[in-house]
Amino acid sequence: MSFRAPQKLFPFSRFTVSGNSMFPALKPGQEVLVFNWWRLLGLRVGDIAVIKKNGKELVKRIGQISSDRRIFVIGDNQKFSTDSRTFGLIKESEILGKVIWY
């Protein structure tokens, strides 16, 4: 067993949404509050999460969680979203936090 340090010392982060892939839930320019210690709360299908994919921080909805804990994320506005349909399932380690307020 290896010790896993919390990804962030502070439990909350604030983000400003850019782009339309989560419209209408999240609009461009809107601010969201993210809980960095998301493992404490768990993550369910339907939650919105901030993920890091290919060095870029993205906000997407959890579409499916497979039995091996890999996660399918998808934008609400599917026509204008690059998500797991393009880059595949993501790992838990690629999740930065759970959007808890927007």
Place this chain on the structure above:
Amino acid sequence: MKLLSRFLGLLPARPVYAHCDIPCGIYDSHSAQLAARTVLTMVQKINELLKNNASVTDRNNFVRMVKVKEEHAEICKREILILWTDYFKSEHLEKFPNLHELVWKTAKLCSENKRLVDEGMARELIEAVDQIVNIFAESKK
């Protein structure tokens, strides 16, 4: 609540992206089609060149045509693979189950056309690209 929002306001905000990689609608299948047709034209032109007593100009043209054929087979392959990796999604595969096989075959035809000077092969490439173009057009509907 007021205190909470004031406290949260102190947190630095960073941008988080809810984007496409690039603005939608700029994927196009036309350049692959154009490249495939260029390959065929180059094959025909190479075959028309004098085989005996070729002048320096003929030999120069030969090299240039081969170069253009190479380049356009490569462009064709790249354009098809961009559609494959960036544009087509799993729902397209469900709708067009032969897409995977077709893209795979087309990419291989691009390589074959680099290697050979074969009109039949060039025509096969055009046909395969046209099929992808049709699927692309269909998926846009």
